[in-house]
Amino acid sequence: MSRFEVRLILVLLVLSVPWYFPAGDGGPFIGGMPLWFLVSFACYSAIAGIVALRLPRFWDDGDGD
Amino acid sequence: MAISAWVVVLYLALLIFLGWRGHRQARSGSLSDFYLAGSNLGFLVLLATLYASQYSGNTFLGYTGQAYRIGYAWIMSVGMMMAVVLVYLLFAPRLHVMAHRHDFVTPADFIRHRFGDRRLAALVSTIMAIALLNYLYAQFLAMGHMAVGISGGDVPFWAGVLVLGIVIGAYETLGGLRSVAWTDAVQGVLLLFGLVFVLILVWGQVGSLPDLTEQMLIDEPQLLAVPSWDVCLRWASSIFLLGTGAAMYPHALQRIYAARDRRVLQTSLRVMVCMPLVTTSVAVGIGILAHGLIPTHREGVAADRIMAELLALISGTGFTGELVSALVLTAALAAIMSTGDSALLSLSSMVARDLIGELRPDWSEEKLARIGKISSWLIIALMVIMAVRPPTTLWRLIEIKMELLVQVAPAILLGVRYPQLDATATLRAALVGSALAVTAFALNIQHIAGIHAGTYAFLINLGLCAWSIQRGRSAAGPKRG
Incomplete structure (x- = not known):
């Protein structure tokens, strides 16, 4: 498993929750x-x-047992 | 008869036909052939059945209502659904290999093989059965309400539940997972296109999104505002709890077993991870745009009625609108039935394999498969009775679903990867986690400091298992080079 991609996904998950945006009316607005x-x-x-693009790099089926 | 009723009748006939086709394709009477389609599902059918099982009627009705109620913050549902696929990636590759090598049929087969402990297998099966009963019960209730809604009240609730339950039972017991997966393919396509249709139609009627935003800033600015710290905590907790819990649904695990090979499973998951972007986010979009047509959150209008109100508006625009509305209603019914059939098939497999199969190990697989089919009909009868006469007191326990289901996750997530994790420690940890989750539920404690009580119970459970692994490593001593 690629550590870089796993870390990147974790960072993106953390950033997906908007805790770091200042409170306000939600602006600016785009479209x-x-x-x-x-x-x-x-x-x-x-x-x-x-x-979707890099799944084989995540695929860790070990020896199955 | 209204157009919507004709569309539904045609759809139900198609389901029975697919059930019969599945029956004709059966290769043997074994449990694996009936419940896992011989572990030979190809890419398109596996993708469709994964999709139709993960997205239920709740995506259609509940998620649009939630987006209408809480606004843009409901984008968290995209993260929740995506997290389910991310959690699959932690264990599915290894579990798939083991399932094919050792002919697993139910999740408890993995537990018995990996831990060699019947008590742990019984606990896992019990927790999963409770979660599935909850899930199935919710689908039966929703089916009854849909039947009343589609018929305009001509079909009573009890008749809707009974007839739709019989249809599910018919195609499920005819062809097992083959029938369920093929009907899921139809149901998945209806769900996806139904949502997109509604989005296009509603957007067309609303017009400009910036204009709608201007209006919402005046009427309901909280729907656009940056979520508060509390909402952010619940958002993160939901991603964690639902992502892990929903990945533990037995029917989800059985689809990992049923994939023909690694390539099929990989390709299906590559597409599945993208599906929240075109399904859940579409539901969020519909809920937001609904403010342009149903401008104020009227008192007495429940959030889950928003889709019904939108469809009423669409069907009033003429024949095309009525036809689209009929298709969308059928799609919603399809989404409910596809989730129900998957849960029912999984429950039936657990009765046949984990209950009767353990009590009577000398019985043939063909006999157990027949018992499984009988159990499906008994479960349907139970669900119809419960739907018509809603249970109280003791049955309230089945309301606890995700918080309890997530307690089996450490046994599977860590069990596939760490041989140091032993059965006794896993059993104790799962019991502690389950007891904490049930206690919090009994005391009506849903959140502590903004985080789900079930998440704390799960973290304690996970921590106890991790400690056991660390002790196992220490006892084995340092590696000698």
């Missing part, structure tokens, strides 16, 4: 959507992309 929402969605898209 009518709050920035914090778009950042969260981008994090999930990146995780999906990493797993």
